[in-house]
Amino acid sequence: MISGRAAIVGIGETEFSKDSGRSELQLAVESVRAALADAGLAPTDVDGVVTFTMDSTAEIALAREIGAGELRFFSQVGYGGGAACATVQQAALAISAGMARVVVCYRALNERSGRRFGRVSRDVSSASTSSGVDNGWHYPMGLGTPAATVAMAARRYQHVFGATGEDFGRVAVAARRHAATNPRAWFFGRPITLVDHQASRWIAEPLRLLDCCQESDGAVAVVVAGVEHAADLRQTPAVIAAAAQGSGADQYIMTSYYRDNLTGLPELGVVGRQLWEQSGLVPDDVRVAMLYDHFTPYVLMQLEELGFCPPGEARHFIADGAIELGGRLPVNPHGGQLGEAYIHGMNGIVEAVRQVRGSSVNQVAGAGPVLVTAGTGVPTSGLLLALPGRGRVVP
Amino acid sequence: MESTINAAAERIRAAGAGPARPARDPVNLPMIRNWLEAIGDRNPRYEQDGLAPPAMTQVWTMRGLHPAVEPADPLSAMSAVLDQAGFTSVVATNCEQTYHRYLRDGERVEVRSRLVDVSGPKRTALGEGWFVTTDSTWYVGAEAVASMTFRVLKFRPSGSAAAPPTSERASAPVSGPASAATSERVSAPVSGPASAASDRDPDPASDVLRPVVTRDTAFFWTGTAAGELRIQRCGGCGQLRHPPGPVCRQCGADRKDHLVARGTGEVFSFVVHHHPPVPGRRLPIVVALVELTEGVRMVGEVLGVDPAQVRIGAAVQVDFVRVDAELTLPAWRLLS
Numbered sequence: 001m002i003s004g005r006a007a008i009v010g011i012g013e014t015e016f017s018k019d020s021g022r023s024e025l026q027l028a029v030e031s032v033r034a035a036l037a038d039a040g041l042a043p044t045d046v047d048g049v050v051t052f053t054m055d056s057t058a059e060i061a062l063a064r065e066i067g068a069g070e071l072r073f074f075s076q077v078g079y080g081g082g083a084a085c086a087t088v089q090q091a092a093l094a095i096s097a098g099m100a101r102v103v104v105c106y107r108a109l110n111e112r113s114g115r116r117f118g119r120v121s122r123d124v125s126s127a128s129t130s131s132g133v134d135n136g137w138h139y140p141m142g143l144g145t146p147a148a149t150v151a152m153a154a155r156r157y158q159h160v161f162g163a164t165g166e167d168f169g170r171v172a173v174a175a176r177r178h179a180a181t182n183p184r185a186w187f188f189g190r191p192i193t194l195v196d197h198q199a200s201r202w203i204a205e206p207l208r209l210l211d212c213c214q215e216s217d218g219a220v221a222v223v224v225a226g227v228e229h230a231a232d233l234r235q236t237p238a239v240i241a242a243a244a245q246g247s248g249a250d251q252y253i254m255t256s257y258y259r260d261n262l263t264g265l266p267e268l269g270v271v272g273r274q275l276w277e278q279s280g281l282v283p284d285d286v287r288v289a290m291l292y293d294h295f296t297p298y299v300l301m302q303l304e305e306l307g308f309c310p311p312g313e314a315r316h317f318i319a320d321g322a323i324e325l326g327g328r329l330p331v332n333p334h335g336g337q338l339g340e341a342y343i344h345g346m347n348g349i350v351e352a353v354r355q356v357r358g359s360s361v362n363q364v365a366g367a368g369p370v371l372v373t374a375g376t377g378v379p380t381s382g383l384l385l386a387l388p389g390r391g392r393v394v395p
Numbered sequence: 396m397e398s399t400i401n402a403a404a405e406r407i408r409a410a411g412a413g414p415a416r417p418a419r420d421p422v423n424l425p426m427i428r429n430w431l432e433a434i435g436d437r438n439p440r441y442e443q444d445g446l447a448p449p450a451m452t453q454v455w456t457m458r459g460l461h462p463a464v465e466p467a468d469p470l471s472a473m474s475a476v477l478d479q480a481g482f483t484s485v486v487a488t489n490c491e492q493t494y495h496r497y498l499r500d501g502e503r504v505e506v507r508s509r510l511v512d513v514s515g516p517k518r519t520a521l522g523e524g525w526f527v528t529t530d531s532t533w534y535v536g537a538e539a540v541a542s543m544t545f546r547v548l549k550f551r552p553s554g555s556a557a558a559p560p561t562s563e564r565a566s567a568p569v570s571g572p573a574s575a576a577t578s579e580r581v582s583a584p585v586s587g588p589a590s591a592a593s594d595r596d597p598d599p600a601s602d603v604l605r606p607v608v609t610r611d612t613a614f615f616w617t618g619t620a621a622g623e624l625r626i627q628r629c630g631g632c633g634q635l636r637h638p639p640g641p642v643c644r645q646c647g648a649d650r651k652d653h654l655v656a657r658g659t660g661e662v663f664s665f666v667v668h669h670h671p672p673v674p675g676r677r678l679p680i681v682v683a684l685v686e687l688t689e690g691v692r693m694v695g696e697v698l699g700v701d702p703a704q705v706r707i708g709a710a711v712q713v714d715f716v717r718v719d720a721e722l723t724l725p726a727w728r729l730l731s
Contacts, residue, residue, distance in 0.1 A: 119671050125604045136606025137638045140724055142673050142696045143682045144604060148666050152684055152694075156664040159707045202679075205667035205702070257684050258638070258692055262664060 003278045005096035007230040007237030008088065008385065010039025010223035011350045016186055016341030019113040020217035027219035028057040028108035029065045035221040036066075040234035041102060046223075048073035048100030050087040052107055052344065054080055062106065073100040079253060080117075081292060081375025082267075084345030085383040089243035091224035101229065107346040108219035116215055120144040131253055138255050147212050147295060149254040150377060151204035154297035156262040158206060161312035163300065165206055167319075169197035171296035171331075172210045172338055174324045179335025182361050186214055187339045211296040213337035220346035222353065227388070238356040238385040241369055242278035246270030247379040254377045263312070265298065265305045268373065271382040272306040279369070279384045283307045286384075287368030288355050289329055290348035293336040298376040299323075306371070325362055333362035345374045352385050396480050397516065400525065403476040404513035412509040413469045415534070418455040422447050422502045430454060445500035452492065452533055452541040456506040469510040470529045470547075477549040482524050489528075489546035496540055504540065506533045511544070524550025603675035603718050611641045614653055619723040624656040624713050626691055637691035658713035660687040660727075667702040675718075681705050685727055696726045704729060 012034025014020070014027050036043060046068040049059035059074035073094040077083035084107070091103035111117060125139035126132060135144075143149060157163055176192045179185035192210060200209040230237035248266030250259050259266070276282060283306060291302045300314035308329060309317040317323075323331035334340045334351035341347055352370040354360040369386040420426070427441055430451050441448055447455075458465075465471050474485070498504065508531040515525030526548055533541040608616055618625035627639035630650025634643055642649045665683040672678065681697040683705070697705060698714060711727040718724060 120604070120673055122604060122674070126607060128607055132607040133609055133612060134638070136608070136612065138694050139604040140606050140722070141682060141694045141726075142668060142676055142680050143666065143694055144673060145668070145671060148668050148682065151666040151668075152664050152682075155666065155707070156684075159664070202667065202669040204669065255694075257664075257694065262684075 001278060002089070002092055002096055002243055003241055003280075004239055005227060006092040006224055007227050007239045007388075008222050008349070008353050009225045009230045009233045009235060009237050010035040010037075010041065011353050012036070012038055012221045012223075013184070013343075013347065013350060014108075014219045016184060016216050016218040016343070016347075017112075018186075018215070018217060020110055021113075024056045024108045024110055024114070024219075025061060025065060027110070027217070028055070028062050028106050028221070031108060031219035031221035032062060032066050032104050032106050035104060035106075035223045038235060039223045039225075041223060041225075043067040044069055045102045046104055047071055048091060048094050048103030050075050050077065050090045050103060050105045052076060052080070052083040052087070053078040054083070054344070055107055055109070057106075057108055062104075073103060077381075079375065079379040081294065081344045082378040082380035084292070084349060084374035084381065085243065085372055086245045086374065086381035087346075088222065088224060088240065088349065088383055089245060089381060092240045092243050095224060095226050101225065103224045104221055105224065105346075106219065106221035107344045109344065110217045111342060112215040112217050114217075118145055118147065118212070118215060134252055134255070143255075145204065146254060146377075147207050148204040150295040150297060151207045152255075152257065153262045153301075153377070154295070155206050157297060157301065160261070160263050161315070163297075163312075163315045165198065165208065165211075166194060167300065167315035168207070168211050168296040169194050170318050171293065171299045171323070172197050174318075174321075175293060175332055175336045175338035177324055178330075178333050178362055179339025182333075182335050182340060184361075185335040185340040186216065187335060207295060207297070210338075213294045213342045214339075216337075216341040216343060218341050218343050218347075220343045220350055222346070222349055231388075236357045237388060238353040238370075239388050240383060241281065241386040242275040242384040243381070244271045244274035244278065245379070245381045246272075246274070251379060253379075256377070263301070265301050265376050265380075267378070267380050268302055268305045268376060268382070271373070271380055275371070275382050275384050276307070279386075281369055281384060285368055286329065286371045287366045288333060288352075288364040289331050289371040290334075290336070290352050290373065291331050291371075292345050292348065292373045292376050292380075293332060293338050294342070294375065296338070299331065302373055302376060303329075306373075325364065330364045333360055333364060345372075348372050349383065352383070356385050356387055400476060400480055400513070400515070404473060404510065407469050407472050407476075408510045408513075410469070410510075412507040412532075413465075413467050415505040415507045416456055416458075416465075416468075417505040418503060419457075419459065420455075422455060422498045422500055422504065424500055426454065427451065427500075447498040447500070449494035449497065449541065450492070452494065452498070452504075453543070455498070455504050456533065469508050470527065470545075473510055473513060473527050474547075474549060477525055477527070482549040482551050484521070484524075484550050484552050486521065486548050486550070487545070488526065488548050490543065492541060492543045494541045498535070498540060502535050504533050504535055506531050508532075517548075519548060519550060521548065522550040522553040524548045603722065603724075605722055612639055614651070615639060616722070618653070618655070619715055619725050620717075622715055624658050624687075624725055625653040626656050626687070626689055628652045628654050635689055635691055637687075637693050654689070656713070657688050659730075660685040660693075660711055660713075662686075662697075662705060662707050662709045662711060663692055664707060665697065665705050667705075683711065683727060685711055693725065695724070698726050698728055700729050 087105035629643035630652040631648030632646040
């Protein structure tokens, strides 16, 4: 089992902006150097590197430019933001198998000043791959943005369960409330109300502007090492109590429209079941959750798919502020991608580590485990992080 | 050329506000009612109290469908200068209005405008151009009741050389010879409403995103070109599926076959896409996930429909949009 074998021992971030003014390679290098310094490790300690297939910085370029030496393990994970937690899973697998000792995971992007993912991409729709063929059933018909693909599922979810735009809006209000007290967040000091949400313009009905995450420039990196090694390092380790990937039956990228229903995220269900099984934990044990929030409806579906509430009932679960600071299950105290920055989910992992260490600006009291999810609507991944000795590790 | 434009701008700016343009009609309830209905504003107060919605301000002084040229109007004058210099296309970029009070039934308003700023040349995604900013004030007698800062980009469409002005381009900047080939309805297996052409964007057909066609999927696109909506059917077990694939997922047989769908179905879910732009389409558009009568689902645009009319469960019928000789897209129309 992977549970309890490795830990995140260092975290690093650049500033989050709309125009970084530097190359994605430089952002990657800065975040990895910061993460190594946080861990008390040197670039020459690194022997493994993992990133996203979507990252423009190859593992070897990163290793070369930080001044690392030889690599023994390097890999890339696909499916956009679904890769986020899987990079850490890959690192933990490599370390627990003895393939590597210190692995850095990173994501660097000029997503606002460079290529903007929210636009219709001719490259994506014309790729001569199986995914390009899949896109041929949607893009030519006018369905070609992430928001629009999510809106299709969101409309069905509303129809079946009676959820409303205001239910989606409460997710955005919570995120912006949290970002308002996080100085690193783009929306620091700028909370919104439900009225603001309802007044924001349509992007792809039923989604409004404030249902959609930001576009950001920035980079995030984490350092993973074995738990014995971690004990000798500078920071309190965030032990990986569970790490999982998941793809559902009849899976597509953002357009899994051909399953029996459109109201869930079966691929995240695959992740959730593994997280609980690996760790021996249950949803009630989770102190705070970092749920991938590129679009608000999928936060509701995640709560259901992970077992925090039954299908269709997330709107009731969140109605009384349960996902806000001080609530039953605070979600994304850093402000998430709606409020802090869109770094493809990697900033959620860093916030989870801070919550384990007790060093977040919006710290949630307690010593319980922290849940992290990755991109939704795509093959995805998840993590449970805990203080040493605090996961109910299954032998 | 720059100096000519700047000199003209300075001359027009220095001349100050142009002549007052009076409204054709006084503020009146019939027009207010039409406007409220069109916008969908059900606030009863306007009619009860005989007040005009502030956002109607510009309506009162519109020049009608066939406006006369007004050389003394600062924006018209500046536009003429830029037309002459080849910046023949126009797009409004900013409009900020301030309302000082409600207008009342029976009041007569007039508007005066002045040129505030002309800046350029700027390189934009549309092409090189000049931003022209005007301030307008609406008056009832001597009382200012509303004001507006309005900015347009006068630009030379990308791809056109520093050409003489062509009024055709100015009126339809994205239209070109290719548009003749855009989107005509080739067939509807069952009866359907009139041509799709009028619903569709004047963008060149080349802008529409094209599917990647493989040996596994070519039958579908050959079908749409022939006015048939084809669903893959396993030649072994008869299983229907869409999107199609190389081998039957149920029985594993590699015996490709298809049936021609009846072309009817129901809206399973739908999106009204407003932003960002979609190549080859004028927004908003309705895109639906349709559950066909045969049981499979398929994504397609719903044509010729007011988005507010679309409901999950609505009955739809297939239509075909011919983009060009190589691509015909399946699309849908609401039944009754």
